[in-house]
Amino acid sequence: MTSSIENSKARYAQVGGGPDSFIGSVHRMAARLDNRCELVAGCFSSDQARSLRTGAELGLDLKRTFGSYNQLLAAEAQRPQHERAEFINIVTPNHLHAPVAKAAIEFGFDVLCDKPLCHSAAEAAELSSQLASANSFYGKVAPLFGVTYNYSGYPMVREARHRVHSGSIGTVRHITVEYSQGWLAQQIETEQQKQASWRVDPERAGAGGALGDIGTHAAHLAEFVGGSKIARVLADLGTSFSSRVLDDNASVLLRFESGCRGLVCATQVAVGRENGLRLRVFGETGSLEWFQEEPNTLIVDALDRPRKIMRTGGPGLSQDAAAATRLPLGHPEGFIEAFANVFTDFADTVILRRQDLSATPQWTPSLEDGARGMRFIEAAVASSAAGQTWIDA
Numbered sequence: 001m002t003s004s005i006e007n008s009k010a011r012y013a014q015v016g017g018g019p020d021s022f023i024g025s026v027h028r029m030a031a032r033l034d035n036r037c038e039l040v041a042g043c044f045s046s047d048q049a050r051s052l053r054t055g056a057e058l059g060l061d062l063k064r065t066f067g068s069y070n071q072l073l074a075a076e077a078q079r080p081q082h083e084r085a086e087f088i089n090i091v092t093p094n095h096l097h098a099p100v101a102k103a104a105i106e107f108g109f110d111v112l113c114d115k116p117l118c119h120s121a122a123e124a125a126e127l128s129s130q131l132a133s134a135n136s137f138y139g140k141v142a143p144l145f146g147v148t149y150n151y152s153g154y155p156m157v158r159e160a161r162h163r164v165h166s167g168s169i170g171t172v173r174h175i176t177v178e179y180s181q182g183w184l185a186q187q188i189e190t191e192q193q194k195q196a197s198w199r200v201d202p203e204r205a206g207a208g209g210a211l212g213d214i215g216t217h218a219a220h221l222a223e224f225v226g227g228s229k230i231a232r233v234l235a236d237l238g239t240s241f242s243s244r245v246l247d248d249n250a251s252v253l254l255r256f257e258s259g260c261r262g263l264v265c266a267t268q269v270a271v272g273r274e275n276g277l278r279l280r281v282f283g284e285t286g287s288l289e290w291f292q293e294e295p296n297t298l299i300v301d302a303l304d305r306p307r308k309i310m311r312t313g314g315p316g317l318s319q320d321a322a323a324a325t326r327l328p329l330g331h332p333e334g335f336i337e338a339f340a341n342v343f344t345d346f347a348d349t350v351i352l353r354r355q356d357l358s359a360t361p362q363w364t365p366s367l368e369d370g371a372r373g374m375r376f377i378e379a380a381v382a383s384s385a386a387g388q389t390w391i392d393a
């Protein structure tokens with residue numbers, strides 16, 4: 001890392017993340033962790049008063065706090081280069097990701113957007129082609145675009161990826177990613193629960209329920225660690241209540257481009273489960289297992305050898321895992337730290353590109369990763385609707 005990065009912060013504006021929201025504040029915590037980002041503006045809610053309330057709580061200049069993202073973008077674009085927001089961080093419900101991103105790209109802002117990338121695969125394709133021909137504020141090069149598939153930021157996930165990519169478990173034969181939550185086991189959307197109400201509404205969530213909300217994380221993790229892209233899916237999607245339109249209980253068989261087989265189970269009606277994201281990768285000579293609720297452990301098995309338990313900050317880890325770790329062995333790191341690894345990688349690149357437009361993020365999931373997530377959702381929905389048939393993703 002160059003000293004010009006160490007002394008700088010990437011300025012950003014957030015869209016979403018207002019009072020009582022979930023992930024916006026996590027993004028802000030992650031952005032602060034390595035002191036590489038500065039929140040300078042925001043449109044935290046479409047309600048001006050609520051947006052201003054969050055802006056005031058965060059100590060923002062209220063002249064840079066808006067109730068309309070179009071006003072925010074227009075105002076920031078007018079500011080001198082040295083003070084204007086450089087990237088727009090999108091943490092609204094899914095249906096607003098593409099409109100906000102599209103407007104941001106038009107101005108030349110870099111974008112860091114939460115998943116799923118947007119509302120449909122067609123929107124994702126439009127964003128991809130728009131980005132390819134857009135110009136950044138810094139010159140004739142496309143703005144940066146990142147997607148916060150934050151589970152890729154855990155040190156032990158990066159260790160698993162390193163082990164697969166360096167061949168230490170041989171050719172990968174099978175990947176299972178189970179993502180089980182129980183918070184939608186009852187119809188809490190009928191009680192106006194904020195996070196539930198838009199997630200079960202196809203107008204705001206998109207074509208996938210659990211599939212879009214957590215299945216896309218699982219699909220990304222399988223590709224990120226396994227190193228091959230999902231080529232085909234066969235899905236069986238279930239809905240636990242007659243009034244729920246979107247799936248809340250999804251099983252998706254996978255076939256990767258490499259020929260590897262796999263399975264994503266994404267359910268939000270699993271009573272007793274919290275944020276149970278479990279990854280298992282089986283190769284010819286070894287296997288790996290990681291569980292999000294015990295994120296500092298990676299289980300490594302190999303033919304004819306005793307099981308190895310690898311720990312964050314412990315001995316024998318790759319540089320990829322070590323570089324994603326902040327504390328010595330036994331000092332637990334978790335969700336915020338993993339999120340921060342994505343943020344800091346993206347912010348470092350934003351800063352570097354002030355001088356070097358060829359700089360690209362090392363780790364941040366890309367727009368194309370997000371677009372593949374949208375194709376995964378739509379292929380799975382089509383497969384299930386067609387009576388569980390194989391569909392290209």
Ligand SMILES: NC(=O)c1ccc[n+]([C@@H]2O[C@H](COP(=O)([O-])OP(=O)(O)OC[C@H]3O[C@@H](n4cnc5c(N)ncnc54)[C@H](O)[C@@H]3O)[C@@H](O)[C@H]2O)c1
Pocket residue numbers: 015016017018019020021022023024043044045046067068069091092093094096114115116148149150194195198213
């Ligand atoms: N990466 C992760 O682990 C993770 C976890 C949770 C949510 N998410 C994603 O983050 C996004 C937000 O999810 P959430 O659970 O925080 O939702 P939420 O309902 O808790 O918060 C959404 C926020 O967006 C604001 N908003 C709505 N319309 C707006 C507009 N027009 N302009 C500005 N702000 C507006 C709301 O006021 C609210 O503050 C979703 O896309 C979701 O899929 C990702």
